[in-house]
Amino acid sequence: MNPIPLIEKYYPPGSLAHRILLRHSGRVAAKAMQAARHAALRETVDVPFVREAALLHDIGIFYTDAPDLGCPGALPYLAHGYKGRELLEKEGYPRHALVCERHIGVGLSADEIRDKGLPLPIRDMLPLSVEEEIVTYADLFFSKNPREQDRERTPEEVRKTLRRFGEDKPAIFDAWHKRFGG
Template identity: 50%
Template sequence: MNAEALLAKHFGADANACRIVLEHSRLVADKALRVARFLGDPALDLGFIEEAALLHDIGVCRTRSAGIGCSGDAPYILHGIIGREILETESLPRHALVCERHIGVGLTADDILRQNLPLPPRDMVPISREETIICFADLFFSKKPDTLRHEKSCDEVRRNLGTFGEHKVTIFEEWLTIFTT
């Protein structure tokens, strides 16, 4: 599986957006692999972690994200479920679940209903360790062109998550104890 070719296929004419998403995804993949290696668990699938991290934002290709050059029709919040649809069509069902479950520290049905998000009201939270590692790594990087290569500090991540509730920060704190100590 060639993640870069798959991204290019789905981004099509939005080449600059593809470049931004690919660079972001490489940073996420590198961090996720560092975390997985730190854990030293031979049961972790490093190949899958790298591939899924590279593809986790493929759904952005169909969103309205002018800041990175995407000219799709869907709101950005839908990029996770759109990514799932794309990767299921590409016969990558395990990778597809990463797309759907990587938003923030995950979205619960309650989050979706409480925030009136245009998503199906179901839990979309990372379940496997690989999914969780990718979700964790993604928190540290933005797709904003001016800060693309900047790795956020833990305090920056906490502030970002805090806007969605302290319960999101609590999940991040739990992940920090697992993935960094």
């Protein structure tokens, strides 16, 4: 499948959101492909799917209230994952849809969502497949912020960001970093 026509169905070419989404997702896809090739030396990885999913992982951002990204929606930014899942399921891509929902941070458990009062459906949103883990891992290195999106974060910067969400989060990242070529 070619993700670009699907993205352009929801993001008019030339719009701010289109430019930001494609720039960010392209960087994530490149990092994910590198990680997928490294992981494929030791385990089975659907490398073409990783590229497609990486390009589509943030397709739900237009539902959110993120004017700096050109997104005029009403939902909190955190909702972009599950809204992307809904969109891609409607489009007939259920496997890609799961990547959207499960790529936030290093994943979110139903307990975390409930205990922290996050504005999300209460269900596990944890990456389960190696492909989901790879896209989630690669996404941690890049921001959509237009002032930062051309810079790849260092592993220490990723760890520092993840620590704010729990002491267990950097350990998950470290295991992925070792596994995917860090």
